[in-house]
Amino acid sequence: MHPVKNVAEAKEKIIVPLDVTTAAEALHLVEMLASEVGWFKIGLQLFTRNGPEVVRLVRGTGARVFLDLKFHDIPNTVLHAVESAIALDVQMLTVHASGGHEMLAAAVRGAAGSATRVLGVTVLTSSNQQTLTETGVMRPIAEQVESLSQLAAAAGLGGLVASPLEVALLRAVVPREMKLVIPGIRPAGSDANDQKRIMTPPEAVAQGADYLVIGRPITAAADPVAAARVIVASLQG
Numbered sequence: 063m064h065p066v067k068n069v070a071e072a073k074e075k076i077i078v079p080l081d082v083t084t085a086a087e088a089l090h091l092v093e094m095l096a097s098e099v100g101w102f103k104i105g106l107q108l109f110t111r112n113g114p115e116v117v118r119l120v121r122g123t124g125a126r127v128f129l130d131l132k133f134h135d136i137p138n139t140v141l142h143a144v145e146s147a148i149a150l151d152v153q154m155l156t157v158h159a160s161g162g163h164e165m166l167a168a169a170v171r172g173a174a175g176s177a178t179r180v181l182g183v184t185v186l187t188s189s190n191q192q193t194l195t196e197t198g199v200m201r202p203i204a205e206q207v208e209s210l211s212q213l214a215a216a217a218g219l220g221g222l223v224a225s226p227l228e229v230a231l232l233r234a235v236v237p238r239e240m241k242l243v244i245p246g247i248r249p250a251g252s253d254a255n256d257q258k259r260i261m262t263p264p265e266a267v268a269q270g271a272d273y274l275v276i277g278r279p280i281t282a283a284a285d286p287v288a289a290a291r292v293i294v295a296s297l298q299g
C-alpha cells in the first residue's frame with residue numbers, strides 16, 4: 063500500500079527508543095545507529111533522570127528526536143510544556159488524546175510556527191477493557207480508539223501513536239496527512255519480549271504505518287547495526 067522506494071526512505075521510517083538510564087548509554091546508541099535509522103525516541107525513563115540536557119546532547123549529534131512524555135494536563139500547562147519541548151528543538155512529541163479538544167488544541171498552538179509534529183496517544187496498549195471500565199469508559203476499546211483519533215484529527219494533531227492492530231482501522235478513518243507511529247514491531251523470527259500484539263516491519267508499513275518504533279530487536283541485538291540494516295532491507299521488499 064505504501065511502498066518504500068529506497069534505503070533513505072526505509073531508514074526515515076525507523077525510530078529507535080533510547081530506553082536506557084544514563085545519557086552515556088543513550089549517546090552510545092545514537093552514535094552507533096545514527097546513520098542506520100531516522101529517529102531516536104526519548105521517553106520518561108531517560109528524561110526524568112537526566113532532564114532536558116539529554117535531549118540537547120542527542121540533538122547535538124544532529125539526530126532527530128521524538129520526545130515521548132505523553133503530556134496530559136490543563137490546556138494552559140500543556141501549551142507551555144509543548145513550547146518548552148519546541149525550545150529543545152525536538153521533531154515529534156506526544157500528548158494524551160483523552161485530554162480533550164481544548165487541551166489538544168492548546169498543544170497544537172504550542173507547536174505553531176515550528177515543524178514539530180504533535181502526536182496523540184489514544185488508548186495505551188497496556189490497557190484492556192477492564193482498564194477502561196475502571197476509569198469509567200464503558201464502550202469497546204476499538205470504539206474508544208476511533209473516537210479519540212477523531213478528536214485528535216479535529217484538533218489538528220499531526221499524527222497518532224497506535225498499536226499494530228489499530229493501524230488499518232486508523233488509516234481508514236484519519237486524514238492521510240496524520241502520521242501513524244507504531245510500536246510493537248518485531249522482525250520475522252525475533253523475540254516478542256513483553257509485546258503482545260506484534261507485526262513485522264513490512265506488514266506494518268503495508269497496513270499504513272508511517273513510522274515504526276523498534277527497540278530491543280535492534281538495541282539488544284549482538285550487532286545492532288546489522289540488525290537495523292536487515293530491517294531496512296526488509297522494508298524495501
Ligand code: C5P
Nearest residue numbers: 079081186187245246275276277278279
Ligand atoms: O523494545 P521495544 O521494540 O518493545 O520498544 C518499544 C518502545 O515503544 C518502548 O519504548 C515502549 O515504551 C514504546 N511503546 C510500546 N507500546 C506502546 C507505546 C509505546 O511499546 N503502546
